[in-house]
Amino acid sequence: MGRGTRDYAYWSIAIAVVLIFALIPVIWLISLSLKPPDAITDQRFIPSEVSFDNYKSLFEGGIDDSPFIKPLINSIGIALITTVISIVLASFTAYAIARLEFPGKRLILAGALAIAMFPPISTVGPLFDMWRSLGLYDTWPGLIIPYLTFSLPLAIYVLVALFREIPWDLEEAAAVDGATPYQAFTKVIVPLAAPGVFTAAILVFIFAWNDFLFAISLTSSDASRTVPAALAFFTGESSFTQPTGSIAAAAVVVTIPIIVFVLFFQRRIVAGLTAGAVKG
Amino acid sequence: MSARTRSERKLAWMLCAPAVLAMLAVTAYPIGYAVALSVQQIDLRFPEESGFVGLDNYGAVLSSELWWTDIFNTLFVMLISVAIELVLGMAIALVMYKAIFGRGVVRTAVLIPYGIITVVAAFAWQFAFAPDTGFVNQLPLISDEMDWFGGRFSSFAVIIMAEVWKTTPFMALLLLAGLVTIDSGLYEAAKVDGASAWQRFTKITLPLMKPAILVALLFRTLDGFRVFDTIFVMTRGAQDTESVSILGYNQLISRLNLGLGSAVSVLIFICVFLIAFVFVRGFGAKVDEGRPGG
Numbered sequence: 001m002g003r004g005t006r007d008y009a010y011w012s013i014a015i016a017v018v019l020i021f022a023l024i025p026v027i028w029l030i031s032l033s034l035k036p037p038d039a040i041t042d043q044r045f046i047p048s049e050v051s052f053d054n055y056k057s058l059f060e061g062g063i064d065d066s067p068f069i070k071p072l073i074n075s076i077g078i079a080l081i082t083t084v085i086s087i088v089l090a091s092f093t094a095y096a097i098a099r100l101e102f103p104g105k106r107l108i109l110a111g112a113l114a115i116a117m118f119p120p121i122s123t124v125g126p127l128f129d130m131w132r133s134l135g136l137y138d139t140w141p142g143l144i145i146p147y148l149t150f151s152l153p154l155a156i157y158v159l160v161a162l163f164r165e166i167p168w169d170l171e172e173a174a175a176v177d178g179a180t181p182y183q184a185f186t187k188v189i190v191p192l193a194a195p196g197v198f199t200a201a202i203l204v205f206i207f208a209w210n211d212f213l214f215a216i217s218l219t220s221s222d223a224s225r226t227v228p229a230a231l232a233f234f235t236g237e238s239s240f241t242q243p244t245g246s247i248a249a250a251a252v253v254v255t256i257p258i259i260v261f262v263l264f265f266q267r268r269i270v271a272g273l274t275a276g277a278v279k280g
Numbered sequence: 281m282s283a284r285t286r287s288e289r290k291l292a293w294m295l296c297a298p299a300v301l302a303m304l305a306v307t308a309y310p311i312g313y314a315v316a317l318s319v320q321q322i323d324l325r326f327p328e329e330s331g332f333v334g335l336d337n338y339g340a341v342l343s344s345e346l347w348w349t350d351i352f353n354t355l356f357v358m359l360i361s362v363a364i365e366l367v368l369g370m371a372i373a374l375v376m377y378k379a380i381f382g383r384g385v386v387r388t389a390v391l392i393p394y395g396i397i398t399v400v401a402a403f404a405w406q407f408a409f410a411p412d413t414g415f416v417n418q419l420p421l422i423s424d425e426m427d428w429f430g431g432r433f434s435s436f437a438v439i440i441m442a443e444v445w446k447t448t449p450f451m452a453l454l455l456l457a458g459l460v461t462i463d464s465g466l467y468e469a470a471k472v473d474g475a476s477a478w479q480r481f482t483k484i485t486l487p488l489m490k491p492a493i494l495v496a497l498l499f500r501t502l503d504g505f506r507v508f509d510t511i512f513v514m515t516r517g518a519q520d521t522e523s524v525s526i527l528g529y530n531q532l533i534s535r536l537n538l539g540l541g542s543a544v545s546v547l548i549f550i551c552v553f554l555i556a557f558v559f560v561r562g563f564g565a566k567v568d569e570g571r572p573g574g
Contacts, residue, residue, distance in 0.1 A: 014375050015382040022389040025404035025445065026396070028415070032407055045415040089302060092295035101285070102292035108300060115303050117502050118311075119552045121525040122545040125317060125532040126310035149306035152299050181291055212399050212509040213525070217533050228399040232513065244413050251400040262395035263388055270387065273394075273450065274457035 026255065032248035040245050054249035068250050070222040071230035075254070078140055078226060079208040082147040086155050086204045089148075091197055094159030095185060099168065109160070112153035120150060124217045131218055138220045146214050151204040158203060161275035162196030199272035202265055209258065227254050311549060317542035324536035337543035346527065347544070351551075354523040357436060357511075358504035361443040365500060366493070368444065369451030376452070377459045390449035398446055402513035405442040432519045439521065442510045447503065451496055458492025459485070494565035501559070502552055524548050 028045065035042070036051035058068040097105055127146060128137070136142035166189065174184040215229035222230075231250060234243040262269060321333045341347050376386050393401065408414045409428040417424050428434045462485065470480050486493075508525040515521045517530070528548060531541030559565040 019389045022392045029404045041412045089299040093299040096292040096295040100292040102289040119548050121528045122549040123310040125542045126313035146306045148302050210397050258395045273453050
């Protein structure tokens with residue numbers, strides 16, 4: 001298919017449509033965030049003049065008075081801790097499932113799948129009540145615990161699928177050389193498994209980073225409120241001004257790094273998202 | 281049982297125990313707790329009136345018009361967005377599969393919505409359609425005065441669009457994964473026999489992709505039934521656009537009515553269970569080949 005043919009033109013149009021559709025909300029948010037506050041309602045897709053006032057107002061007042069800095073720290077901290085714990089626990093489980101023979105293996109996989117389908121709203125009421133009596137309401141662990149539960153099935157499935165592709169002969173070779181199953185795990189398999197583990201970590205991080213339901217139900221202040229929840233509670237400078245500009249600027253700050261990251265690791269993410277989706 | 285088998289089992293159980301406990305801690309126990317709350321009158325604003333009420337809360341929910349309106353809204357948004365996602369996702373998967381060039385560009389493009397926080401995407405679309413800030417009403421063929429969030433079905437249109445934008449990539453990638461497993465020799469043979477492109481799609485691609493399509497549909501349908509973020513940001517349920525998850529949230533967190541809210545939670549749980557059951561038993565979705573949604 002050469003340039004200038006009709007097929008080539010059709011493909012170019014199809015690709016352009018997909019690209020434009022994917023990018024429009026991102027460009028729109030950037031554009032909104034760069035509009036001066038008095039031009040927010042000019043309804044133009046591209047700003048007529050550029051100002052960084054919306055970004056300045058996000059960080060104004062330092063850590064104590066800024067509406068954005070604490071939620072940003074909470075989001076990053078909670079998502080990172082969730083990712084580390086989830087990946088450690090899921091790696092153990094996935095290793096056992098992919099590699100060892102034991103009764104209950106299918107039950108664990110089926111249970112993990114059931115939890116992946118579980119509606120989070122069904123646990124919000126009990127958790128709200130329990131967390132208040134346990135002192136976990138509006139704390140980091142109060143969010144990390146539910147995130148762990150709902151990210152583990154994802155991590156386990158991705159890791160089992162990716163672990164099954166590892167050349168396990170090397171582990172047997174280690175066993176022949178006298179290594180215990182534990183040594184074979186830490187010395188041989190961990191380095192081989194690292195790329196898959198990294199893939200699962202990205203997916204878990206994005207999952208925790210994205211959550212909104214638990215974040216608005218189980219928090220009440222900047223002590224643990226994450227960015228998605230904080231955005232929903234942003235207020236304007238006065239009761240007459242809309243927080244549109246600040247929300248747009250905050251949205252850009254939390255979106256651009258993730259997009260860059262996602263695009264940089266896109267092959268891994270695609271592999272992870274589709275791991276185990278079909279028998280290869 | 282040999283010593284090696286026994287030590288292997290012991291190791292396996294030790295490796296699995298922490299994750300299993302962590303998964304049960306926030307699902308099995310809370311759902312049991314939710315069932316217990318749902319048969320009591322517990323309103324944190326009126327704690328002295330608490331007590332066992334049997335199935336009264338369920339009766340109150342199931343006989344309220346709001347519950348059935350919200351079920352309709354949830355199913356409406358879910359069915360239409362999943363249907364559009366299936367068609368668009370299939371088209372994008374085919375573009376990625378067949379493209380001689382630009383495959384990387386399309387993959388890059390579809391991963392952008394995946395990486396964006398749902399709430400952020402919802403705000404972006406809300407600002408785009410809002411009559412005061414948005415550019416959409418300035419587009420040709422659309423009235424400058426169109427108040428998208430002033431009516432029920434125009435709100436749904438924007439909500440569905442935002443949902444489709446955010447989750448089509450996941451659908452496309454799952455379908456692509458099914459597409460690449462099809463033996464390309466089948467297409468060559470069909471071509472030789474004179475099958476048209478449409479015949480090759482309906483007679484080869486679709487039947488062979490049925491397992492992948494069902495798994496993708498199952499996960500997106502369940503995900504769609506839980507719709508919360510987009511509606512919360514765009515309308516908070518105004519104009520009769522509330523979903524069942526928002527109803528549950530309002531009862532539990534806004535009105536602190538744990539009894540009634542838990543009855544809603546348990547009913548949602550049952551609905552999700554029924555949807556999964558229909559897919560697995562009715563359509564024969566092989567979920568053990570599937571994976572949890574991302």
